[in-house]
């Protein structure tokens with residue numbers, strides 16, 4: 001049995017509804033499901049694995065939870081080839097080398113009495129350690145939210161390392177000993193689902209799928225994030241975006257694109273979206289030429305009141 005006592009967990013949210021309200025106060029519009037998963041993750045001290053298409057608010061959720069908790073966001077951005085030395089820690093070789101050179105130049109023992117063994121002790125001490133995000137989160141004494149962003153991009157070995165850290169909340173550094181977390185950080189992993197993650201990692205996490213929001217929630221997001229937009233324009237914007245998501249396209253517009261489009265319309269002083277306005281600004285919503293051409297040919301926006309419902 002491991003001798004580690006589980007680090008203390010301070011439950012920070014009163015209820016799922018409290019999470020939803022709190023997130024709204026920091027500009028993130030969540031629904032009840034998101035609120036529940038965040039609430040449970042906190043209560044159970046489990047990481048949240050957030051999956052879903054691009055631009056649906058996965059990264060923003062982690063940032064917003066940090067803002068809500070008044071915690072520091074520690075971010076590990078994943079990419080192919082990310083390894084332990086960039087995720088966990090590495091030794092500062094340059095500095096170590098310098099230290100050794102000084103020892104050589106000044107003669108053995110010149111910098112102290114112990115000679116080589118002292119140098120060795122010295123260069124594998126805290127001063128020569130380069131802390132990377134996982135170790136940083138583990139060692140933090142202040143509240144942190146650990147964001148492991150786009151975890152589906154790392155190789156299996158790095159995923160296994162992550163799993164190990166997120167299971168034990170401790171890191172063993174052979175030269176320094178074991179570092180145990182004083183608190184379990186709130187952890188968010190995001191994935192674009194480019195590959196299946198290991199069963200073991202999934203089992204460790206609570207799962208949250210973030211798809212496209214409902215019309216009502218997306219309108220609320222637009223109203224919260226686009227200063228000066230009228231409710232009517234926000235409503236028209238999200239309805240057009242919704243209709244594009246129902247079409248067969250290379251890539252559907254995400255919340256990011258909805259926001260870009262809404263901001264542009266406000267900048268252009270447009271108060272009402274008709275077919276002409278939409279078609280002339282499609283490049284803000286769609287990122288493939290074939291999609292733009294298809295939508296330009298097929299989109300018709302009915303005037304308000306006509307034929308809806």
Ligand SMILES: Nc1ncnc2c1ncn2[C@@H]1O[C@H](COP(=O)(O)OP(=O)(O)OP(=O)(O)O)[C@@H](O)[C@H]1O
Pocket residue numbers: 027028029030053054055056057058059060061190192221225255256259
């Ligand atoms: N529920 C929401 N409330 C407020 N803003 C949101 C919400 N969902 C998305 N956004 C906004 O949409 C944009 C995209 O969000 P984010 O970067 O978190 O997407 P993502 O899911 O991480 O995308 P990717 O997979 O491309 O990294 C951000 O500007 C964010 O502010």
Ligand SMILES: [Mg+2]
Pocket residue numbers: 058059060149190
């Ligand atoms: Mg992201």
